Amino acid sequence: MSKYVKILLQAIALLSITLGVFSAQAMAKTNIQYEVINGDTLVISGNGETEEAIKYGKEVKKSQIKKLIIKEGITKITPLGIGKFESVREVVLPDSLTEIGDTTFAGCYKLKKVRFGKGLQVIGYSAFASCISLEEIDIPDSVVEISESVFASCHKLKKITLPERLKEWNFNTFRDCPALETIVNNSKIPCYMPWYKKYVTWRVDGKKTKTIPAGKTGTSTRKKLSIQYDLRGGQETKKLPRTYRFGDSVTLPETVKRKGYVFMGWSDKMYADVEKVESGQKKAKFYATWYKYKVESKKTGTATVSFDSSQAKVLLEAHAIRYSVYKDMSLCDVGR
Numbered sequence: 001m002s003k004y005v006k007i008l009l010q011a012i013a014l015l016s017i018t019l020g021v022f023s024a025q026a027m028a029k030t031n032i033q034y035e036v037i038n039g040d041t042l043v044i045s046g047n048g049e050t051e052e053a054i055k056y057g058k059e060v061k062k063s064q065i066k067k068l069i070i071k072e073g074i075t076k077i078t079p080l081g082i083g084k085f086e087s088v089r090e091v092v093l094p095d096s097l098t099e100i101g102d103t104t105f106a107g108c109y110k111l112k113k114v115r116f117g118k119g120l121q122v123i124g125y126s127a128f129a130s131c132i133s134l135e136e137i138d139i140p141d142s143v144v145e146i147s148e149s150v151f152a153s154c155h156k157l158k159k160i161t162l163p164e165r166l167k168e169w170n171f172n173t174f175r176d177c178p179a180l181e182t183i184v185n186n187s188k189i190p191c192y193m194p195w196y197k198k199y200v201t202w203r204v205d206g207k208k209t210k211t212i213p214a215g216k217t218g219t220s221t222r223k224k225l226s227i228q229y230d231l232r233g234g235q236e237t238k239k240l241p242r243t244y245r246f247g248d249s250v251t252l253p254e255t256v257k258r259k260g261y262v263f264m265g266w267s268d269k270m271y272a273d274v275e276k277v278e279s280g281q282k283k284a285k286f287y288a289t290w291y292k293y294k295v296e297s298k299k300t301g302t303a304t305v306s307f308d309s310s311q312a313k314v315l316l317e318a319h320a321i322r323y324s325v326y327k328d329m330s331l332c333d334v335g336r
Helices: 003-030
Strands: 032-037 041-046 067-070 074-077 090-092 113-115 136-138 159-162 182-185 200-204 207-209 217-222 224-226 228-230 243-245 262-267 285-296 304-308 321-323 333-335
Touching: 041 074
Parallel strands: 041 067, 067 090, 090 113, 136 159, 159 182, 228 285
Antiparallel strands: 032 041, 182 217, 200 207, 200 217, 224 243, 262 285, 285 304, 321 333
8 A cells, every 4th residue: 555545545434433432522512402391391411511592492492481490410501501481580500610601591480499519619600690689599508609780670689508628709799689687607708788778677696897807797677768759739548658668669559539531540750650668769659640530432433532641740652442332342453
C-alpha cells in the first residue's frame, strides 16, 4: 500500500473518530425527554444541561401545566431549554441539579411551591423574579451563589431561609419584596436590608437593625397606613377598608352608590381602573368614578347611547355596551 493511501486512510479514520465524538457530545446535550401526566404535570428527564430548546408536542398545553418535575440526571436548567410555564404552581428539582439559569422561572405568577434538591450550587440572575404567588423559600445549604434580583418583585414572599455556604450577599436579591417578614440567615456573612426605610423595621433579638448578622434570624414590622376615599357625592352601602399594612394587597370593594349615577369603579390621580391597594404602595387615596348614561331610539332599529363623564376623576379609556333586541337580553352582543 502506498504512503499516500495510508495517509488518506488515517485521515478518514481520524475524521470518523472526530465526528463520532461530536455526535456523542451533541447527543449528550440533547438527551432530554419529557412526558405529560394527567394533562397537568410535566416530567422532564435526561442527562446533563438543558441547553437546547425542547420541542414539545401538542399534548403539552403550557397554560394547563400546574406541576413541573425535573428528574435525576439533569445538572442545569435554563428558560431556553425547558421553556416558560407561567401557570405552573409547583416545581420539584433533583439532587443532581447544580445550577438554575438566569430568568428560568421569572414571571411564573402562579408558582407557590419550590422543592430544591440537595446538590444545587448556583441560582442565576432573576431566576424567580416576579413570582408574585411565592410566600416562602428554603434555600438548601449546598448553594454558594445567589445572583442579583433572584427574588425581585415577589410581592407575597414572607419568609426566606439563606444557606450556610453562601459566599456573597447582594441586597438586590429581595428588591421589591415589601411583604418580607422573616429572614433566617444560616450563612457566615451579614445580610444588609436597606429597603423601605420608615415603612419596614427589622429587628434581631428585639433590637432594631438594617443588617441580619450571620447565624441570626431577622423579623420585620410593617407600618400600618390609612386608605382615603373621595366618594364624589356618593355614599357607602357597606363599610370600606380604612387601613392596610405596608406590603399587603387590599381589594377595593364596590360597596358605594349615588342616586342617578352608575358606579364605574375606583381611580387614583393617574389611572382610571384601580381594583386594589398594591403590595408596597406607600399612599392610598381613591376616587369613585360615576357615569350617567342615556339611551335614545329616534329611528326604528337604531339606538344612541350617550355618557356623562363629568363626575369622573380620570376618564375611562374605553366603554363596552351589551345590547340585544330582546328584553331578557338573550342573544346579546357587545359593542365598543
